[in-house]
Amino acid sequence: MDGVIYHGNQILPGVREFIQWMQDENKEYLFLTNNSGYTPRELNQKLARMGLDVPEEHFYPSALATAAFLRQQAPGCSVFAIGEAGLLNALYDAGVTMNDVNPDYVVVGEGRAYSLDTLTKATNLVLNGAKLIGANSDVCGPIENGIAPACGALVAPIEMATGRKAYFCGKPNPLMMRTGLRLLGCHSAEAVMIGDRMDTDVISGMESGMATVLVLSGVSTRETLRTYAYRPSLVLNGVGDIPALAQRTAAAEA
Missing domain, CATH: 3.40.50.1000 (HAD superfamily/HAD-like)
Structure with missing residues (x-):
């Protein structure tokens, strides 16, 4: 949109x-x-x-598409999620639980919650076996005064640090x-x-x-x-x- x-x-x-x-x-x-x-x-x-x-x-x-994918592929799975209400609510509604210790997936969307701490946490969870999911592969999006980094750009550092490729649902x-x-x-x-x-x-x-x-x-x-x-x-x-x-x-x- x-x-x-x-x-x-x-x-x-x-x-x-x-x-x-x-x-x-x-x-x-x-x-x-x-x-x-x-x-x-x-x-x-x-x-x-x-x-x-x-x-x-x-x-x-794409939050609903991501939740639907996880519900189909791994019913009842757990995730470490980085994102806003749209993504988190969709995951909860799909029966996905939040887990920041040993999740099945790391799921990344757009959001202001993204920080070096969450990036570091996500990177190590992926290295420890969590599978990496991106809500979408867009690297940027237009805003009123320019562009803003989008999900693909936020996932990229985790991919680079871990050598693992994300699966994008959008x-x-x-x-x-x-x-x-x-x-x-x-x-x-x-x-x-x-x-x-x-x-x-x-x-x-x-x-x-x-x-x-x-x-x-x-x-x-x-x-x-x-x-x-x-x-x-x-x-x-x-x-x-x-x-x-x-x-x-x-x-x-x-």
Whole structure:
């Protein structure tokens, strides 16, 4: 959602009209966000503060994907978690317990709780046998006055110190994409993936068989687009361009 719907606490141009268009047209939609810090309720409230009414069931953050993966792979497991309420609540709801002595997994998300002490603790737990999980592989995300390190950047020091590679549960993991399609009740050919990142959003949609739209309101630019071997189906300045484009397309097909 960062870079597509808002930057920090600043709503992006055209977003209000885009969401209203989806609701007016009875489009099924889901915000698949890699930010693990927020619960669906918190995302609902954040958008409400911006004047947008989006029900909780329209959000599926990487925290829920991470919790679902652990519930499937190791029911009742224990973790040492670094992250915010979104990640911690999702883990608790999945029956995962917290353990800072001998956990089965070290799970890292975004959050202000990250420090040298937690990094050192996590590193040694991984060296002692805990498996390393990242909520998502994003290395940075846009904020109002620049960028902020994201989960992939926070996991990297642990990977480097231990020589172990993390397993990332968020986009472009196909498990998250399949869950999104199931929640929408549609097949990939009926869905469009919209995002601001070539390395997570566009590739995840493409590899899942969806049409893809890259918006230039976030991380990726026309310059970085040229460095990738794959291409989105469409490039737009922002989601605000979509309603008018849909109307023109419908008129041309009439």
